[in-house]
Amino acid sequence: MPRLARSEWYDLARDMNWKVSYVEESDAWPDELSTAKGIPMEAWWGWDEPYKVSYREYVHNQAGKDASVYAVNSVVARSKMFSQLDEGWKSAILAHYGAIAAAEYLASIGESRMGRFGRAAAWRNMALYGTLDEIRHGQIQTYFPYGLLDREPRADWAHKTFHTNEWGAIAARHLFDDMFTANDAVSTAIQLTFTFETGFTNLQFLGMAADAMEVGDIDFGALISSIQTDEARHSQQGEPTMKLLIEHGHKDYAQKLVDHMFWRSWHVFALLTGLSMDYYTPLEHRSHSFKEFMDEWIVKQFLDQFRDFGLEPSWYWEDFLKETNWYHHALHLGVWFWRPTVWWNPDGGVSPAEREWLEEKYPGWNDTFGRYWDVIAENVRNGRPELTLPETFPMVCNMCQIPLCNPAGHAAGHLDSPVPLVHDHAGRRYTFCSQPCKWIFEQNPGRFQGHMSIIDRFLAGQIQPPTVPGALAYMGLSPEEMGRDATDCSWAFANGTVLTRGA
């Protein structure tokens, strides 16, 4: 190791900045990929990361992280742990691997774009680590489910999801293309690293790690909490980028980037983390409700942090807080009802004991969402499962690509109207679930107008035959892969106590 303290050599080794002379600056850092906002190059050279690491330290740490996580995996792989896990929990981790694993590789594209088109050597250096981090996350989160294949063939959705037109895959691709595969370096720093990684990934990767330890899934708990140690570091590319924008009079621009991606992140995490925490995790092992985790990580921790830069809560903050009471409950109803369209087995998770918990965490749940489940449970008990399965499809939002559940939000008293928002642009009609989704579209219609939601494709005749089975085939779901209730609806027969899973 060098004898000097890091601070004595770090800046010198890191700051390999020079004025280009053989090419124009605008050719070396095209605005489309880099975004200067008129800030002079020398000012970008003042970019200084708060979380410093040398390459030598980086490699040493990463090797140690992998050694410890793979060691846990190799021990657990020889045990019966996975087979003994709760069926609902298995669904949560299958949903996770499908939605996240390949997306990590995509994130490495965003990181490497900052590593090339960031306007300071210090930034490019951090982004190089970020690129390697995301490749690690892609590899490790495809390797772990690979080890589960003999027990759960659908673990291959860790690879498969992003190569299909399954509706959740379309939603995830739309979001991740917007956030990192098709984004410039500055926006990626604010939207991917600052908004998504400092804010939301903690929910899935640490909130679920807390639940994993309760459930006894140390494999998954070790994995995701280790991944988050990389995120904690490379997410710090947001702060110095934010500081420069604000110092040079672009606070409104930074605020808009945050407002845009905060809302989009919220919707996708409500879908993924919301359902996993409040319905799929076995009741006795839930450490917090989804709303309580949101309050801890987002409403307090993340809000404090972005306010510290002089930014303010987004214009839709009150609507966002309202949605934390109902949105994921509505999504759960929809995902469960359209369960053949997902690659995991949604756990209804509404036995009397679970409903009691839901009522305690979300007062009013029984009188609102509970009433739908009353009807569903009755149909199940009466031997009429066909009444609990879809014959058609819901409308999908042209921004978040998630089905609209406005009527459920309205019926629960949280939305003024059950009607979706409609917007006509360039001869085409777009449908949105919420004002922020519509606002994001209106800010930059050229970016989004050409995309067709799965329902647009259905109506345009791209999905043949235009039936539920035709659409399931289009989504890449064979009958063996289609979701069904995780516990054969044991919750519908439970009588005051939670039944043993699989009963």
Add this chain to the structure above:
Amino acid sequence: MTDRHVKMVGPVVRGMDADLAEAVIEAVEIDNPGAQVHVDDRGGYIRVSVPQRCRLTQTSLEEALGRPFPLAQLEPSLSAFAGRMNLTDDEIVWYLDRED
């Protein structure tokens, strides 16, 4: 914002590394005299926090661990942190500046 909650800052240590978390808690107590150190053990992670400003020095951490421990080696256990961060050779400070 009308909500005037106390802003808490500090490290969130990976739950698999509970021994290190113990040492971090001890060191944070030494390095932030007079501050109330709040510990929230959620199994998968352990949140250590102090209002507004949380200091962690290499000296105190090594004392608590009873062995040498360069601060750069904290990373594999540092799953997240609340507040902003300033890392120097021998200490880390997590902080928030805004008063309201």
